[in-house]
Amino acid sequence: MPTMVLTGEYLNIAGNVLNEFTKKAELAVEVEEKDVTHFASNGWKLLIGGLKSGTLGCEFLQDFAATKLDSIMWPLLGSVVTFEVRPTQAAASASNPRYTGNILIKEWQPISGSVGDEATVGVSYPTSGEVVRATA
Template sequence: MPKMVLTSEFVSLNGTDLSEYTRKAELSVEVEEKDVTTYASAGWKETLGGLKGGELGLEFLQDFAATRLDSIMWPLFGTVVTFEVRPTSAAVGTSNPKWTGSVLIKEWKPIEGGVGDEATAGVSFPTSGAVTRATS
């Protein structure tokens, strides 16, 4: 049984590789469930897929230095930007697919954490438009 430990995920927003700041990345996609049950369904519920959507959740280790994470993310707040994620930073291929699309930068947490914690920024961005999977 194949197994994998994520040790070098690739994360890019707006064409900028943010992997060095990222310690967790989660891309989820879903489709709305639409009930199309009729009397002809013979007592069984029937469903179809409706609108599709997704979410990109990221946890960053914060960096406030000039040209670093906070100065990259702050101007993106409120805009729709492209993203790319893949299991490793290696070249895209059949064993290292990439997922791409666009997300709305709907939130930014410049400061998050308590006394003695790492300076982190946990965020979640909704997808905007199609999410695609590619192996080349």
């Protein structure tokens, strides 16, 4: 059984490779369930798929220096931008698929933490439109 340990994910938001700041990137996609149960279904619920949606969740190590994370993300607030995520930083392939699409930058939490904590930023961005999986 193949197994993998994530040690070098690739994350690009709005044309910015953010690997040096990224602790975690999670892409989740789902389909709404629509209940189409009718009286002839013999007491069993019938479901079909509806609209698809997704979320890109990230945890970043904050950096306020010029041209670093905060200066990249702050101007994007409220915008729909492109994203790309891959399991590794290698080129996309059958064993390293890339997922691309658009996300709404709906939040930014520039300062968070307690005394002694590393400065991190946790965000969750909804996808806008189709998420595409490619192997080349």
